[in-house]
Amino acid sequence: MKTLLVPIDSNKEGDLVASKAIEIASAFEAKVHLVHVTSVSNKDVFDEGIEYIPQEAMNDYDKEMTTLNEFKARFSEAGILCEAHLLQGIPQKQILKLAESINADLIILGLINHSTLYKVFVGSVSNEVIKGTKTSVLLVPPKK
Numbered sequence: 001m002k003t004l005l006v007p008i009d010s011n012k013e014g015d016l017v018a019s020k021a022i023e024i025a026s027a028f029e030a031k032v033h034l035v036h037v038t039s040v041s042n043k044d045v046f047d048e049g050i051e052y053i054p055q056e057a058m059n060d061y062d063k064e065m066t067t068l069n070e071f072k073a074r075f076s077e078a079g080i081l082c083e084a085h086l087l088q089g090i091p092q093k094q095i096l097k098l099a100e101s102i103n104a105d106l107i108i109l110g111l112i113n114h115s116t117l118y119k120v121f122v123g124s125v126s127n128e129v130i131k132g133t134k135t136s137v138l139l140v141p142p143k144k
Contacts, residue, residue: 001028005104005135007035007095007125008071013110013142018071020140021108025080032075032082033102036068037091061086092128104135111139 006021008014025032038061068084075082087094099107109126130137 001105002030003102003104003106004030004032005035005095005099005102005107006032007037007091007107007109007129008068009036009110013112013140014071016143017108017110017140018074020138022075022078022080024106024108024138025075026078030080030105032080033085033098033104034068034071034075034082035085035087035095035098036064037087037089037094038064039088091125092132095125095129096132099133099135107133107135107137109137109139111141 001024004021004025006017008017021032024030065084065086068086072082072084085098087098095107098104107129109129111126112124126137126139
């Protein structure tokens with residue numbers, strides 16, 4: 001196991017996922033690819049397919065990249081080779097595409113407990129990643 005993909009969010013589950021990924025990457029001397037996927041706003045996309053990103057969205061991206069780099073620093077401090085990817089789009093699709101392109105050996109995902117109603121209408125990124133990949137997936141549950 002040499003390549004780990006770690007989708008990360010800036011929430012308490014993100015801290016748990018990062019800690020577990022550091023533990024596994026250290027044990028296997030694996031390279032880690034951190035990824036955060038931002039949403040696509042319909043108002044930011046024109047019919048021609050050209051994207052316009054307003055300043056407020058750029059500020060959000062800067063904050064997300066800063067958070068991603070803070071997580072990356074934790075891996076670097078642990079002596080782990082790490083790359084950070086800030087992507088835009090549908091999270092499960094971007095995660096699956098990146099997993100394939102880096103030839104990930106393991107995807108480490110946080111498991112967020114959403115309500116049944118939320119799952120019915122919105123779905124779950126972790127469920128969609130599990131259904132869409134041939135790569136092994138480790139789910140990190142939230143602390144109780």
